[in-house]
Amino acid sequence: MKNDxxxxxxxxxxxxxxxxxxxxxxxxxxFVDSDLVIQEKTGxxxxxxxxxxxxxxxxEIENDINAGLNVANAVIATGGxxxxxxxxxxxxxxxxTVVYLRLSCWEIDHRLGDLHExxxxxxxxQTLESLYEERCPLYERYADMIVDxxxxxxxxxxxxxxxxxxxxxxx
Numbered sequence: 001m002k003n004d005x006x007x008x009x010x011x012x013x014x015x016x017x018x019x020x021x022x023x024x025x026x027x028x029x030x031f032v033d034s035d036l037v038i039q040e041k042t043g044x045x046x047x048x049x050x051x052x053x054x055x056x057x058x059x060e061i062e063n064d065i066n067a068g069l070n071v072a073n074a075v076i077a078t079g080g081x082x083x084x085x086x087x088x089x090x091x092x093x094x095x096x097t098v099v100y101l102r103l104s105c106w107e108i109d110h111r112l113g114d115l116h117e118x119x120x121x122x123x124x125x126q127t128l129e130s131l132y133e134e135r136c137p138l139y140e141r142y143a144d145m146i147v148d149x150x151x152x153x154x155x156x157x158x159x160x161x162x163x164x165x166x167x168x169x170x171x
Contacts, residue, residue, distance in 0.1 A: 004027075004029070004072060004073050004074075004096075005071060005072060005073070005074050005075070005076060005095060005096030005097070006023065006027075006029075006074075006075045006076070006096060006097050006099060006161070006165060007076045007078060007092040007096045007097065007098045007099065008020050008023075008075065008076065008077045008078060008099050008101055008161075009078050009082060009083060009092075009098060009099070009100050009101070009139050009142065009143065010080065010100055010101035010102060010103065010139060010149075011080050011103060011105075011108050011131075011132060011135060011139075012079075012080040012108070012112060012120050013103070013107075013108045013111035013112040014080075014101040014102070014103045014108065014149060015101060015103070015149060015154045015157060016077040016078065016080075016101055017033050017035075017077045018154045019077075019101060019154050019157050019158045019161065020033070020075045020076070020077035021075075022154065022155060022158035023075050023158045023161055023162060024074070024075040026158060026159075026162050027073075027075065027162065027165075028073075029073045029074050029075050030071060030073060030074040030075070031074065031075050031077070032069065032071055032074050032075070032076045032077070033076075033077045034062075034065070034066055034069065034076055034077065034078045034079055034082065035077075035078075035079045037065060037069065038061065038062055038065050038079070041065055042061065046058075046079070046121075049061060050121060055121055055122075055123060058081075058121060059081060059084050059085065059121065062079060062081060062082060062084075062085055062088070062121075063082075063084070063085030063086070063087055063088045064087075064088075065088075066078065066082055066085055066088030066091070066092070067085065067087040067088040067091045069088075069091075070095075076092070076096070078092075079121070080120065080121070080135065081120075081121035081135075083135060083138040083139055083141075083142060084121075084138070089142045092142070093142055093144070097144045097145065097165060097168070098142050098143050098144045098145070099143065099144065099145045099146075099147060099161055099165075100139040100140065100142075100143035100145070100146045100147070101147055101149050101157065102136075102139070102146050102147065102148050102149060103148075103149045103150060104150050105128065105129055105132040107149075107150055108128065108132065109128055112128070145161075145164055145165075145168070147160055147161055147164070
């Protein structure tokens with residue numbers, strides 16, 4: 001059964017955490033950053049998990065922790081790789097409204113900086129462009145709503161999500 005939880009998905013750098021904090025304040029909800037929950041539960045930074053266990057094991061850890069997130073009246077900002085976790089995404093779709101913050105690859109590249117330091121889960125030798133092409137169909141598959149973020153401030157994105165979620169709820 002769906003509750004009032006909003007789950008933000010999208011590429012690293014799309015603004016999920018920042019938009020999530022602003023949106024949670026607008027709604028009077030709790031804010032949960034799933035990457036921080038993963039770091040808290042494992043005692044390691046994301047890049048340490050990826051370097052230490054490998055990408056496949058990191059994705060298992062991420063999937064297990066996300067699938068176990070049970071919060072109501074919350075905004076959850078997921079890591080960009082959360083969409084690889086089938087159980088976690090099915091849980092999010094079942095229990096909340098999944099919002100894909102869509103941003104162009106060029107804009108993501110402009111925002112990101114050091115991908116390794118950010119803990120971006122990528123195969124060795126993979127480019128940001130190929131990662132983008134691989135993930136976008138997954139984001140679209142799970143999204144209840146897609147919000148285009150190019151040429152918008154993070155506050156404008158938060159306002160648009162807020163307005164669209166409220167309209168859906170009123171129907």
